[in-house]
Amino acid sequence: MPKKMSIKKAAGTKAKPTQPAMSPKEMFALVKRDDVQPSVGMTRAGEIQFQNDKAMQKVKKSLLSFIEMAGTASGQSTYYDSKAGQQKAVIQLHDSLLDANRGLYAAMLTFPGVNDVHKQLGIMRLVGSGIGKGECSLMTPEQENRLVGFLIESLPIHRLLKLFGHMRDNRVNNSRARKIILTTVLNGGSLEFWSVKYRHKMRTALVHALGRGRASALRAILSKSNMDEKELAFFDSAVGQFVRDPVMRKSAVLKECVCFVLGGASASGYTVDLIRRYYDARGSLDSGQGLPRETLEGIRATYHKETPKGKVLELAKTAMSEGDRMRVQKAAKEAGIEVEFDPTKQDIVSLFVYALEMGMTDAIREAIFKKAADIARSLPMSYNRVGIVLDASMSMFGSKEAKRRPLAIALAMREVLGRMSRDATYEKVAGGAEASGCLVYPQGDTSLAEALVEVVEKEPDAVFIITDGYENAPAGRVNEVVKAMRGFGVSTPMYQVTSVIDAGAGSVRSLSDEMIPMPVSRPAGIGLAMVRAALEADLPQGIKALIGLAKPVIEGKKGGQPHGSGDVPKGGSK
């Protein structure tokens, strides 16, 4: 008897085996906050007050989790967690802390070690949602404004432009948002370069800030060869008033760049060098020398398909930012082109990521050592003798999205922590294969316990275990060892430095409750761990200390790193 086929045509889309990651729009979407009851506030006498005990516990949990996440999770997948899981956990924490107290939330975003994704999410929330009905904040609106300005300045331009895109997607276009967008885009000091490099993202930002009608009118008048007085006044009120430099405000560069970004065609032809090259390169790729690499590659792929990609590297190498120069090393090597980069201009983690892939050089090693020493000097703690255990097992390799990054952070931490000792550093690598210089390649199982005991035997003042929190030789052995040591009187402080987060638990995966967790995504972020300790010891005092730490920012005494510093051609903007 023939068998009957029973496969039915499925309705709708097929369920995939993995949870889909959120779109950027979803990730940056704002929750309606009409009736917020902050769980923490400040009395007139300046004392921290909680709604009730339950609220206090909730705030404490949120703050501690936020500190752990702010230094590590970036919404990317890890070796163990899906992207969707990470994203959900990140968003929940931001919303819960914002609801607890807006000012406290804002203050948390200013600490060194908070990564860019969290700053973007924070700016989105602070700018996109006004103070709710009945909501109080530990900061005045003026202080919050200064703080937002600080955050904006600390972000690189490509992240800011992405953030402005998210603002457009989520319809955040209040006057504060519009002002932030226009002052940021028009005052970066590299307007010409940004205009050709980020033309579409800049257009999105400008059109969102100006409104479609104004942007369209502006494009029309800027495309004319001459503007009359009325049109000049319109230009000044729409754009000029947001430009701080009075010379730039009246310049042709500003007008041409805005016209170019908005998609206008200058009737008298462009005089700005990079924009001219942009158009000339369509005819001859060689004319585009000095244009950003991505722009030139776009022109090559459209107008000069037969030209090899390596030609773009050759033409663009003088215009590359230092970060770009390092990123293209592999492609340049394959194309047989020499692109020099200055390791001293890179951050220590990027140098390790690069060296793990491309190999270590004397110049990179020297730069790493200097940067590690600088970071160690900036930290508010030092020891006579430091013990370090480095987990170099296979899982430290990282995910497809963040290949080699957990290990690179771990190696950077090792260099920094090693320089926090005045006398000696005792170090043990668990798993992995030690390579020449300061590199270790991940390999093998995670046998941390033996390494820990060997380091403690040298009697250091503090021990740092740099690990992802997973052990298998066997699991739980580190906890047994630490408890045994405490049992016979070893009181050495032990810290677990972790660069990977378990999104499900909202916290770092802990090897032992006897160890102090220190989640980090970059070495400078270790300072956050100190804040965590203060909050754990005394929550109200810890919160006051937090606000105190943010004081230089909210009082306008501390500025961020100028954005885009890593995204201008070598030798500065033209």
Add this chain to the structure above:
Amino acid sequence: MKVTENMTVADMLRGCTAGRVQSVGCMQVIPLVSDISDDRFSAPDDAEVSTKEYGTLVFKNTSDKTMIIPPQTAYVVSQMAQDHALPHAGLVKAKTMKAYKTAVCIQQTQAGLISSGKHQMVILPFVLREHAHTLRKEVDFRRLWGAIGKLNSEAGVSEASGGHLDAFLKHFEKELNAFVAEFEPVNKQVGAIIMINGRVVGIERTPNYSYWKVVWPALIRECYGSLAMMTENKAGAKVPETRVPLRKASSVADLKAALAEATESERVKTAEVVNRLLHVTMVGESESSEADIRVDSVASEGFVGQVVKDGPAVVYGSLIAKQEQLKKDEWESKAKPFAM
């Protein structure tokens, strides 16, 4: 049935030595390391996989080596297509294409065929593997649906999931992913002995180092990870008897000694369990061949699986504990022998 020469687990693992035991929760993994890495064979990541019709899996070997497809290899794809599995091992010669009509559908109500491409492989969950092995020679694409439905129902995945393996994998995605990080490949690894609650549930051996790295995530996540997860969900997370706790120590030096003792004691305990299996005779049955390379099925009272042999050399082997044996072990561990 063509009976070939019998063999033992020791024969299958010749050339390997045991690495350090990795232990998390109820699961333990003994890495099998070897100086022999037979690079004449490629892993399924070099295959372009498709389905020609329901129940027919096609492998296009793009490498210049003979490809060994592990038994119970499955493809759970994101295309609008019926996911498929191969219930037995496969051999595909270099630069050739081979279609297996003995494949099974593992996504009951999904229509559509898998278009050719490189798809990520999984290995069927442990509890499905014996069933798939038993039915490996039949030609009926529906034959695993009942077992998948039972798995879903026992694991607490929605009743409506039926014969949808994707529903199981989606439901436990996070739990299963964790196993990949918890059990890490070591240097020169070609295989592993997998234990749950102190009992051997699987023995895997592959031809070379890179082959192992390709199949290990699928073995540890979907196959053995799912068994460990279901065992812990059923009986709670218990540490097996083969995992030895540290004794009390009085100083750092004493602690070092205690650590060494615990590690050695664990090694001895797990070795005792493994050694009991090494010389049990397994009956062989010849299944298929490509030139001199042969696929045999093997079975003993407690284990069943397939090996790929090149003359006397076992280049690939995958053995799993029979469900009956696991039940028997469980009963015997609970109920001690009667004595007066």
